[in-house]
Amino acid sequence: MSKKQKTSALHEQDGVSQPEITNKISISSIKKKRKSQPSTSTLVSDILNGNITALSRAITMVESSNPKHLVQANTIIKQCLSHANKSVRIGITGVPGVGKSTFIEAFGLHLTSLGKKVAVLAVDPSSSLSKGSILGDKTRMEDLVKDENAFIRPSPSGTSLGGVARKTRETIILCEAAGFDTIIIETVGVGQSETAVHSMVDFFLLLKIAGAGDELQGIKRGIIEMADTIAINKADGDNLKAAKLAKVEFNRALHLYPQKANEWQPKVVLCSALNREGIDELWQLILEYLRHTKSNNYFNSNRQEQNKFWLLQTIEERLSADFYNTPKIKNALKHQLKLIEDGKTTPFVAAEYLLNLRN
Amino acid sequence: MSKKQKTSALHEQDGVSQPEITNKISISSIKKKRKSQPSTSTLVSDILNGNITALSRAITMVESSNPKHLVQANTIIKQCLSHANKSVRIGITGVPGVGKSTFIEAFGLHLTSLGKKVAVLAVDPSSSLSKGSILGDKTRMEDLVKDENAFIRPSPSGTSLGGVARKTRETIILCEAAGFDTIIIETVGVGQSETAVHSMVDFFLLLKIAGAGDELQGIKRGIIEMADTIAINKADGDNLKAAKLAKVEFNRALHLYPQKANEWQPKVVLCSALNREGIDELWQLILEYLRHTKSNNYFNSNRQEQNKFWLLQTIEERLSADFYNTPKIKNALKHQLKLIEDGKTTPFVAAEYLLNLRN
Numbered sequence: 264m265s266k267k268q269k270t271s272a273l274h275e276q277d278g279v280s281q282p283e284i285t286n287k288i289s290i291s292s293i294k295k296k297r298k299s300q301p302s303t304s305t306l307v308s309d310i311l312n313g314n315i316t317a318l319s320r321a322i323t324m325v326e327s328s329n330p331k332h333l334v335q336a337n338t339i340i341k342q343c344l345s346h347a348n349k350s351v352r353i354g355i356t357g358v359p360g361v362g363k364s365t366f367i368e369a370f371g372l373h374l375t376s377l378g379k380k381v382a383v384l385a386v387d388p389s390s391s392l393s394k395g396s397i398l399g400d401k402t403r404m405e406d407l408v409k410d411e412n413a414f415i416r417p418s419p420s421g422t423s424l425g426g427v428a429r430k431t432r433e434t435i436i437l438c439e440a441a442g443f444d445t446i447i448i449e450t451v452g453v454g455q456s457e458t459a460v461h462s463m464v465d466f467f468l469l470l471k472i473a474g475a476g477d478e479l480q481g482i483k484r485g486i487i488e489m490a491d492t493i494a495i496n497k498a499d500g501d502n503l504k505a506a507k508l509a510k511v512e513f514n515r516a517l518h519l520y521p522q523k524a525n526e527w528q529p530k531v532v533l534c535s536a537l538n539r540e541g542i543d544e545l546w547q548l549i550l551e552y553l554r555h556t557k558s559n560n561y562f563n564s565n566r567q568e569q570n571k572f573w574l575l576q577t578i579e580e581r582l583s584a585d586f587y588n589t590p591k592i593k594n595a596l597k598h599q600l601k602l603i604e605d606g607k608t609t610p611f612v613a614a615e616y617l618l619n620l621r622n
Numbered sequence: 623m624s625k626k627q628k629t630s631a632l633h634e635q636d637g638v639s640q641p642e643i644t645n646k647i648s649i650s651s652i653k654k655k656r657k658s659q660p661s662t663s664t665l666v667s668d669i670l671n672g673n674i675t676a677l678s679r680a681i682t683m684v685e686s687s688n689p690k691h692l693v694q695a696n697t698i699i700k701q702c703l704s705h706a707n708k709s710v711r712i713g714i715t716g717v718p719g720v721g722k723s724t725f726i727e728a729f730g731l732h733l734t735s736l737g738k739k740v741a742v743l744a745v746d747p748s749s750s751l752s753k754g755s756i757l758g759d760k761t762r763m764e765d766l767v768k769d770e771n772a773f774i775r776p777s778p779s780g781t782s783l784g785g786v787a788r789k790t791r792e793t794i795i796l797c798e799a800a801g802f803d804t805i806i807i808e809t810v811g812v813g814q815s816e817t818a819v820h821s822m823v824d825f826f827l828l829l830k831i832a833g834a835g836d837e838l839q840g841i842k843r844g845i846i847e848m849a850d851t852i853a854i855n856k857a858d859g860d861n862l863k864a865a866k867l868a869k870v871e872f873n874r875a876l877h878l879y880p881q882k883a884n885e886w887q888p889k890v891v892l893c894s895a896l897n898r899e900g901i902d903e904l905w906q907l908i909l910e911y912l913r914h915t916k917s918n919n920y921f922n923s924n925r926q927e928q929n930k931f932w933l934l935q936t937i938e939e940r941l942s943a944d945f946y947n948t949p950k951i952k953n954a955l956k957h958q959l960k961l962i963e964d965g966k967t968t969p970f971v972a973a974e975y976l977l978n979l980r981n
Contacts, residue, residue, distance in 0.1 A: 344965050408803050429970050436968065483880070485844075518877045521842065570962045570969050577973035582941040603929045606703050608817075609795065610929050611695050611788050614936035 278554060303335055307342045313442045315414060325433045326419045340433050343440035348566070350439045352446045354460040356486065357470030359451060362496045364403040366470055366536035367447060371404070373542045374445050375412040382443035383407070384434055384532055386450045386460050387418035388427045414443060425580045428459040432573060437464065452483060461489045464571055465562060466549055469493045471513070473505035491529055491552055494545055498533035506533050525561040529551060589622055662694055666701045672801045674773060682974040684792045685778040699792050702799035707925070709798045710912060713804045713819040715845065716829030718810060723854045724804060725829055725895035730763070731806050732901045734771040741802035743793055744764070745809045745819050746777035747786045773802060784939045787818040791932060794822065811842060820848045821928055824921060825908055828852045829870070832864035847879055850888055850911055853904055857892035865892050884920040886911060950979055 301309065302319070309317030324336040347380045351456045371381045374488075383404075405412045419430040435446050448464055460466050469490040492511050498506035513531045523529070530548055534541030556562040586592055599613035608616075660668065661677070668676030683695040716722045730740045742763070766772045778789035793804050809815045820826050828849035846852075852872050857865035872890045882888070882981055889907055893900030915921040945951055958972035967975075 290797075337968075337974075340968055341966075341971065344968065348965060408631065422761065433968065433970065467850035485753065516878045519871075519878065567963060573969035574958070574962065574972050577970055578945065578976060579938065579942055581977055582945055582971070583938055586937065586941055599933070603933065604926060606707060607700075609696075609699055609792065611792065611936055612700065613933050613941070615696075617937060618940055 268452065272594070274332070289331060303338050303342075306561050309341055310339070310437060310441045311346055318414065318437055318441045319416075320435050321435050322416060325437070326430050336433070336601050340436055343436055347436040347439035350435075350446050351549070352435060352448065352547065354448050354450070354457075354464035354467040355469070355470060356450050356452050356460065357496075358458050361470045361546045362536050363449060363451075363470055363545050366494075366496055366534070367449060368404040368407045369536040369539050369542050370545070371413050371447065373546060374412065375407075375410050379445045380412045380414075380443045381407075381410075381447060382414045382416070382435075382438035382444045383447045383449065384416050384431055384438070385418035386424075386427055386431050386448060386456050387453065388421060388424040388456055389453045413439075415440065423580075424455055424459055425577070427456075428463070429573075432463050452486070457483070457486055457489065464573055465556070465565065465587065466552055468545075471495050471509065472497045473502055473509040477579040487516060488523075490517075491523075491525070491527060492545070492548060493517070493531045494530065494541070495531065496536055498541065499535035499538050503533075524557050525565070526559055527555055549615075586621070591622075592617060594618055607611045624822075661698050662701075663950045666698055669698070669702060669796060669800050670705055674800070677796055680796050681775060681793050684796070685789050695792070699795055702795055706795040706798035709794075709803045709805050710825065710908070711794060711807065711823040712908065713807050713809070713816075713823035713826040714814050715809050715811045715819065715827070716855075720829045720831050721895050722808060722810075722829055723909055725853075725855055725893070726808060727763040727766045728807065728895040728898050728901050730766045730772050731769065732898070732905060734766075736752065736905075738804045739771045739773075739802045740766075740769075740804045741775070741794075741797035741800075742806045742808065743774045743775050743790055743797070744777035745790050745807060745815050746784055746812065747780060747783040747785075748812045752977060759906075760778050773797065773800075782939075783814055783818055784936070786815075787822070788932075788936065791822050792833070796950065811845070816842070816848065821931055824915070824924065825850050825911055827904075830854050830868065831856045832861055832868040846875060847882075849876075850884070850886060851904070851907060852876070852888065852890045853900070854890065854892050855895055857900065858894035858897050859911075884915050884924070885918055886914055893957055945980070948980075951976060954979055 306317050306321055310321060321336065321339050324332040324339070327333065327336070355363065355365075355367065367383055373385060374381045375608055404415060406417055415433065419427055419434070421427040422432065430514065431448065436447075437444055446464075450460045450461050467489050469486060469492070471493055473495060481574075495506045495509050495513070510533060511532045517529045517531065520529075532541060532545050532548060534545060536542070553562065556565070585595065595617055599617060602608040603610060623686055626750055626921060634841065656865060660679075665676050665680055669680055680695065682699070683691040686692065686695070714722065714726065716725075726742055733740045748945065763774060767774055775793065778786055778793070780786040780789065790807065794807075795803055805823075807819050809819045820928060826848050828851070830852055832854060852870050854865045854872070869890045869892060876888045879888075891900060891904050891907060891964050893904060895901070912921065915924070958967065961967040962969060
């Protein structure tokens with residue numbers, strides 16, 4: 264009898280087929296694993312020690328739709344708070360094709376080479392549909408993903424921008440507590456996602472490439488006004504001349520805008536992420552911006568304003584959602600909208616009617 | 623005995639001093655007046671006949687804080703609705719000093735000379751404090767106020783922009799029902815009032831004067847993007863050269879902005895309200911704009927969007943106001959804001975806490 268036959272016979276004696284045994288084994292090992300799920304306090308101390316596994320676990324809790332996880336996530340975040348806030352938060356936007364991944368990789372590697380710890384997050388409310396178009400594929404940042412001083416996390420999924428933004432804001436806190444001193448938040452600018460990212464960062468970078476002459480055509484409203492700096496990427500080879508022309512046009516455009524609340528005159532810079540050119544110049548510019556906004560106290564007051572904004576925003580979003588999702592209101596709203604369209608009521612009379620349905 | 627002495631004697635016989643009699647008379651006349659207050663249906667038919675007294679009365683009801691008046695106002699507005707909407711609504715903004723009153727007078731008189739009926743309204747949320755800085759003093763438009771085809775109404779008072787805007791929107795409907803085919807809505811642009819006016823008009827005009835070279839310095843964010851046309855006023859005498867230069871700079875600026883939803887390329891025109899120059903050119907431009915936006919259906923879809931906006935806006939304002947004005951929430955909010963400032967909680971945890979206080 265061969266060894267194999269023996270084993271088979273043993274199993275046959277037990278009257279249990281092999282696959283079932285395998286199942287038994289794996290279930291018991293999962294149970295063991297579940298038991299070893301670290302406590303909240305262990306997670307917090309691990310995060311504070313810079314443990315990436317603990318950080319990832321906590322972020323997964325933040326992103327969870329399980330109310331129990333959310334309670335635990337809130338406890339962890341609260342305990343991390345006093346260790347957070349000591350970073351610089353940089354928002355980066357740019358349409359697909361602008362070379363955002365290549366840029367973030369070059370920028371991130373430059374920062375880690377300077378001894379920085381860099382976390383790269385993303386806000387993409389469409390990610391649940393497109394299955395994570397941003398950062399979903401970590402191979403897009405091959406070298407950065409291998410860098411032990413870098414942490415890359417794809418966009419949380421979610422159907423509402425508010426939800427995605429909340430999760431990202433809380434992830435920032437966790438990353439900061441884990442010792443990341445530079446937080447990069449990427450967005451492709453679907454819907455209002457740029458505004459959301461702008462409301463959670465200290466510095467907002469618009470990434471562009473030289474276009475076909477009319478540089479501002481097709482730029483979404485309000486983006487230019489948000490930008491603290493415009494970086495024209497792919498300023499290399501045959502593109503260089505067009506990039507230089509684009510720089511002139513953007514500079515003129517920026518000059519035409521009224522002064523920003525941070526009293527900073529936005530700049531235009533050229534770079535080539537591919538050739539790793541212009542990256543340090545941009546970083547020096549960000550440092551200059553930080554000195555400027557810290558000396559005029561905009562940096563701190565802006566963070567406080569952002570906190571207040573998110574508090575009120577969250578409250579108001581929930582008040583509206585609770586109201587509009589009431590079945591009674593849902594049906595009545597449709598009817599009132601029709602009446603308005605037909606010129607049979609005014610928006611204010613309709614609003615009054617709907618609000619009275621609450622009671 | 624002179625006539626005067628006789629009268630005096632009569633009064634003395636009555637044993638009543640003259641002032642008291644005067645009071646009695648005036649009180650009884652007021653009582654009579656109150657009794658003669660027209661019914662809702664009379665008011666509506668008078669408004670539809672273009673009766674200015676009836677129109678003014680109905681507007682006073684819209685502006686009243688008395689709930690009974692508001693109910694009556696809503697009934698009147700509903701009955702006027704099917705007769706409204708047949709006008710062009712023009713928003714005009716410009717900082718003090720730009721010659722807004724002179725401009726509106728010249729523009730309004732030009733329109734009445736063309737057979738138009740012009741209503742001039744204003745949105746100024748600060749008017750309750752400044753006692754009506756806009757249009758409060760009708761003598762600023764001496765000729766227009768005497769024109770029987772013009773109707774001028776100062777800004778309703780109110781502490782919130784939402785309230786002032788609501789009243790003005792409803793006044794537009796009443797004016798239209800009374801046969802006014804051109805509604806001009808003026809604002810000085812306090813806070814978000816330009817955005818509010820922009821959300822209730824078909825065409826938005828930014829009034830400017832030539833500055834000291836850097837024309838866009840000091841212009842509030844977003845205003846340029848709202849403008850369908852920029853009119854540079856006081857383009858006369860020694861100012862003409864500077865005005866022409868300003869026109870070039872504004873044209874360049876407008877060109878740099880992305881295309882508007884109405885697919886209209888905003889224009890820059892020169893005018894001198896004082897000399898009544900450039901006024902008809904501007905009106906021709908507005909007519910061109912109307913042809914353009916009616917042919918691409920923006921005109922109608924924009925009005926529908928505005929209605930929907932005001933419905934949702936009104937609901938959300940009230941939901942927030944009801945929430946924040948609850949004494950329990952008021953106190954807790956202060957405390958939570960302090961905790962956020964001290965880094966002891968996050969905006970989202972604080973929001974959750976406050977929302978749970980509702981139950």
